[in-house]
Amino acid sequence: MNWRDRHLWLVILAGGVFGALGVMLSVWGNPANSGICVSCFLENSVGALGFHDNDRMQYLRPELPGFVLGATVSALIGREFVSRGGGAPLPRIVAGILLMIGCAIFIGCPIKLFLRLSAGDLTALAGVAGLFCGVWIGLQGLGHGVSFGQPLKERGTGWITPLFFLALLAAFFVRPGFLLFSERGSASLHAPWFFSLGAGLVLGGLAQRTRFCITGGIRDGLILGRRAPLLWGGIAFIVSAFLFSVLVGRFNVGWLGQPGAHLEAVWNFTGMLLVGIVSALIGGCPLRQLIKSGEGDTDAGLVVIGMLIGAALVQAWGITATTAGVPSGGKIAVLTGLALTVLSMLLFRERETE
Amino acid sequence: MLVDRYDRLLWGAFILLLIAIATTTAYSLQGSAYVTQHNDRNLERKITERARFDYLADLYAPVTAALEAGDFSHALLALEEVQRSSPDEAYGQVLKGVILSKMGAIDAALESLAAGIKQNGNYIDRNGSLSYRKTVIALVANQLPLYAARVANDAEDTVALTTKRHLHYLQSRLAGGCE
Numbered sequence: 001m002n003w004r005d006r007h008l009w010l011v012i013l014a015g016g017v018f019g020a021l022g023v024m025l026s027v028w029g030n031p032a033n034s035g036i037c038v039s040c041f042l043e044n045s046v047g048a049l050g051f052h053d054n055d056r057m058q059y060l061r062p063e064l065p066g067f068v069l070g071a072t073v074s075a076l077i078g079r080e081f082v083s084r085g086g087g088a089p090l091p092r093i094v095a096g097i098l099l100m101i102g103c104a105i106f107i108g109c110p111i112k113l114f115l116r117l118s119a120g121d122l123t124a125l126a127g128v129a130g131l132f133c134g135v136w137i138g139l140q141g142l143g144h145g146v147s148f149g150q151p152l153k154e155r156g157t158g159w160i161t162p163l164f165f166l167a168l169l170a171a172f173f174v175r176p177g178f179l180l181f182s183e184r185g186s187a188s189l190h191a192p193w194f195f196s197l198g199a200g201l202v203l204g205g206l207a208q209r210t211r212f213c214i215t216g217g218i219r220d221g222l223i224l225g226r227r228a229p230l231l232w233g234g235i236a237f238i239v240s241a242f243l244f245s246v247l248v249g250r251f252n253v254g255w256l257g258q259p260g261a262h263l264e265a266v267w268n269f270t271g272m273l274l275v276g277i278v279s280a281l282i283g284g285c286p287l288r289q290l291i292k293s294g295e296g297d298t299d300a301g302l303v304v305i306g307m308l309i310g311a312a313l314v315q316a317w318g319i320t321a322t323t324a325g326v327p328s329g330g331k332i333a334v335l336t337g338l339a340l341t342v343l344s345m346l347l348f349r350e351r352e353t354e
Numbered sequence: 355m356l357v358d359r360y361d362r363l364l365w366g367a368f369i370l371l372l373i374a375i376a377t378t379t380a381y382s383l384q385g386s387a388y389v390t391q392h393n394d395r396n397l398e399r400k401i402t403e404r405a406r407f408d409y410l411a412d413l414y415a416p417v418t419a420a421l422e423a424g425d426f427s428h429a430l431l432a433l434e435e436v437q438r439s440s441p442d443e444a445y446g447q448v449l450k451g452v453i454l455s456k457m458g459a460i461d462a463a464l465e466s467l468a469a470g471i472k473q474n475g476n477y478i479d480r481n482g483s484l485s486y487r488k489t490v491i492a493l494v495a496n497q498l499p500l501y502a503a504r505v506a507n508d509a510e511d512t513v514a515l516t517t518k519r520h521l522h523y524l525q526s527r528l529a530g531g532c533e
Contacts, residue, residue, distance in 0.1 A: 144360045328382030332375060339371040346364050351357045 007210070008229045014206040015233035019240025021199045022115045025063070027248050028191035032259035033119050036063065036203070037112035038286040039103035042311035043320070044187045045168070048180050051312035056185020062193050065169035066200015067287065071208035071294030072162040073201070078209065083158030085298030087149030091344055092299055095282050096289070096306020097313065098274060098337040103286065104310075104320035105271030105334045106130075107260050110214035110285045113272065114234075116261065118241035120253035123261040123268060130269035134276015135218045141281060145350040148282065151299050158296025161304060165294075169197075186260070208295055213288035215279035260323065267326040267334070274337045281345070407483040410445050417449055426457045444473035445484060452489055460497055461517045467493070468520040471527055478527055487528070494525050 002008065018036070025035035034040050047058035075081040103109045106127045108116065113131060117124040171179060172193070182188045190196065206212065210233065217234030224231075245251040255263065262268070279285045282303060284292060289307065292300035314320045319330045355361060411418075414436060420429035430453050437446050447470030454463035467490060476482035478490050498521045504514040 140360075328378065331378045332382070335371055335375045335378060339368055339375065342364050342368045342371060346355050346361065346368070349355075349361075351361075 005229070008232060011210040011212065011229040011233035012236040014210040014212045015236030015238075016240040017206055018111070018203060018212065019115075019118070019237045019242075020244050021203060022111065022237075022241050023119075023244035023248060023250065025191050025195065025199055026115075026250070028195050029189060030191050030196075031186045031189045032250070033116045033121060034108070034112055034186070034260060035115060036199075037108050037115075038064075038067075038290065039100055039109040039307075039311065040112065040186070042100065042286075042307055043104075043315055044182075046308055046312040047182075047187065047315060050178055050180055051308075052315035054185075054315045055180070056182055057187045057315055058180040058182045059187035059190055060168060060172045060179060060181075061190070062169065062172055062197040063200035063203075064290070065165040065172070066197045066202075067204040067207070067290045068162055068165040068294040069169070070201035070204020070206075071291040072204075074205035074208040075295035080208075081158065081296045083154040083156055083296045083298065084151040085154055085157060085301070086152045087299050088348065089299070089302050091148060091348070092282060092302040093306035093309070094340065094344075095278050096303040096308075097310035098278050098306075098341060099286055099289075099303070100307050100310025100314055101319060101330075101333050101337045102271045102274035102278070104314035105326055105330050106268050106275070107262065107321050109287065110272070110275060110279070111287055114214065114238050115241055116258070118238050119245045120251050121258040121261050122253065122255045123258055123263060123265070126265035126268035127272040130272030131215065131276040132218055133269075134273040134278075135215050135280045136222060136276075137273075138277045138280020139219060139222060141277070141345045141349075145352070146281060146345045146348050147350055148299075148348055151297065154298060157298045158301075160298065161293040161301040204291060204294060207287065207291045211288075212291075213284045215276060215285040216283075216288060218276075219280055262321055262323055262325050264321075264326050267321065267331060270334050270338070271321075274334055274341065277338075277341050281341075403483065410484060414445065414449060417453075421449070421453060421456070426453050429453050430457075442473075444470045445477065446470070447473065448477045448486055452486055455489070455493055460493075461513055464493070464497070464517050464520040464524070468523050471524065475527060478524075490524055491528060494521055494528065497521055498525065 022035040026032055027035075031040075041061040041064050043052075043057050044059045044061050045064055046052060047054060048060040072081065106113065110131055113124055113127045117128060191199075211230065212233050213230060214234060214237075217228070217230040220228030221231035221234075242251070252258070275285070279288075282289070282299075284300070286307060289300045289303040293304045314330075314333075317329060317333075318327055319333045321327070321330055356365065414433070416432040417429050417436060420426070420432055430450070433446060433450055433453065437443070437450075440446065447466050451463045451465075451467030451470060454460075454466060457463075471478055471490075477485055478487045479485055480487060498518070501514050501518040501521055504511055505518050508514070
C-alpha cells in the first residue's frame with residue numbers, strides 16, 4: 001500500500017465525508033439512519049412524480065440531482081465527461097429494476113447498509129454478508145466470461161441523464177401541480193433543501209473524482225486486498241459514520257427497535273445478495289450508477305432509468321419490506337430477481353469454446 | 355449453454371431458485387406467511403369513495419332536499435351558501451346545472467354541467483355515486499336538436515354556438531370511450 005499516493009488519500013477523504021454527511025443529513029432532518037440512501041431517495045422521488053400512490057413516500061429528494069449534477073460538474077472540470085454507451089441496453093434497465101427490488105427487501109441501498117451498521121443496527125450484518133457474497137458471486141461470473149459488452153463513444157447522448165436531473169431540480173423549486181409531497185411518514189422527514197442539495201453536489205463531485213463505490217470497494221478488496229484504495233475509502237466511510245453517530249448521540253447497538261429495519265435475516269441476506277451480484281456485473285452500486293450517468297455514461301443512465309422504474313414498482317406493488325417484515329410478494333420478487341440474474345449470467349457469457 | 359462446469363453450476367442455481375420461488379409462492383398462498391404493509395388497495399379505494407360520497411351528500415344536503423322538493427329557487431340559494439367556501443367544487447357545479455335546467459335556464463345549466471363534468475367525470479358515470487347521468491342524457495337528447503337548428507338558422511348566434519359545444523362535449527362524455 002503506497003501511503004504517499006495522493007489518490008488514496010482523496011478516496012479516504014471521500015469516504016470520510018460520505019460517512020459524516022450520511023449521519024449529519026439525518027441529524028438535519030432526513031429519516032433516522034437514512035441520511036443517504038439512494039433507493040429510498042428514488043422511491044421518494046418517483047412517488048413525488050406520481051409513479052406510486054404510497055402517500056408516506058413522496059418527496060422529490062434534492063440529494064439525487066445533487067449527486068448527478070455534482071458528478072457532471074466534476075467530470076467537466078476534470079475533462080472526463082465522455083458520452084459513451086451501447087452495451088446491452090435492455091438488460092441494464094432490468095438490472096436497475098432488480099437493484100431496487102434487492103434494496104427494497106433489505107430496506108436500503110449499500111450506502112444505507114453501512115450507515116445502519118455504523119449506527120449499531122445489528123440487523124444489517126446479514127445484509128453485509130449478503131452483499132459480500134453477492135459481489136464475490138458477481139466477480140466469479142465476470143471471471144467466467146459474463147459480460148454486458150464494452151461501451152462505445154457516442155455523440156451528445158451523455159447529457160440526457162444530467163439534463164433529466166436538472167429538470168427534476170427545476171421542478172423541485174417551481175413546484176408544478178403534479179408533484180406530490182407527503183405530509184406524514186418517512187418522506188415528510190427531510191433536511192432543509194440547501195443542506196440536501198449542497199451535500200448531494202459535494203458528494204457527487206467527490207464520488208466522481210474518486211470512483212467511490214461501496215460494492216466497488218468490496219470488489220477491489222476481494223481482488224487486490226489491502227492495496228485497493230476503494231477498500232480504504234469504504235473503511236473510512238464506516239469509521240467516519242460510526243464516529244459521527246457516536247458524536248451526535250445516535251449510536252445504539254442492538255437487534256431490536258432499530259429504525260427502518262426488520263429481523264428477517266435470511267431476507268436481509270438475500271436482498272443484498274441480489275444487489276451485490278447485479279452491482280458487480282454492471283460495474284457499481286446504485287450510487288455509482290448515478291455518478292457514472294452524470295459523467296456521460298448512458299449505460300449507467302439506462303440502469304438509472306431501470307432504478308426509477310424499480311423504485312416505482314416496489315412501492316406500487318407492495319413489494320418493499322417494512323419493520324413488520326418482508327411481504328410474500330417481496331420474497332417472490334427477490335427470488336425471481338436472483339433467477340433472472342443467474343439466467344442472464346448464462347445468456348451473457350462468452351465461453352472459451354465458442 | 356451447457357459447455358462446462360460453471361454452466362452446470364449456473365443451471366443448478368437457476369433450478370434451485372425456481373423451486374424456491376414455487377415453494378415461497380405456495381407457502382404465501384396459504385395465508386399464514388402473508389405479511390402485507392397495507393390493506394387491500396381496492397378496499398382502500400372503496401373506503402375513500404364512500405367517505406367522499408358521505409361528505410358531499412352531507413355538504414349539499416340542503417340543496418338536494420330543496421331540489422327533490424321542487425323548490426328550485428331555495429335550492430339555488432342553498433347552493434350559493436355552500437359554494438362560498440368551495441366555489442369550484444365539481445359536484446356543486448353539476449348540481450347548479452341540474453337546478454338551472456329545471457328552472458329553464460338551459461344555456462347557463464349546460465355551461466355549469468360541462469364545467470363540473472370536465473373536472474370530474476364520475477357525475478355522469480353509469481356506476482358513479484352521485485351520478486346525474488339520466489338527467490344529462492335527457493338534456494342532451496332534448497336540447498341538441500333545438501340548438502343545432504338555432505345554429506343552422508343563425509351562424510352568428512354565439513350563445514347558441516357555445517351551448518351547442520357544451521352539448522357535444524356532454525354527448526361525447528356520455529358516449530364513453532377510453533380517456
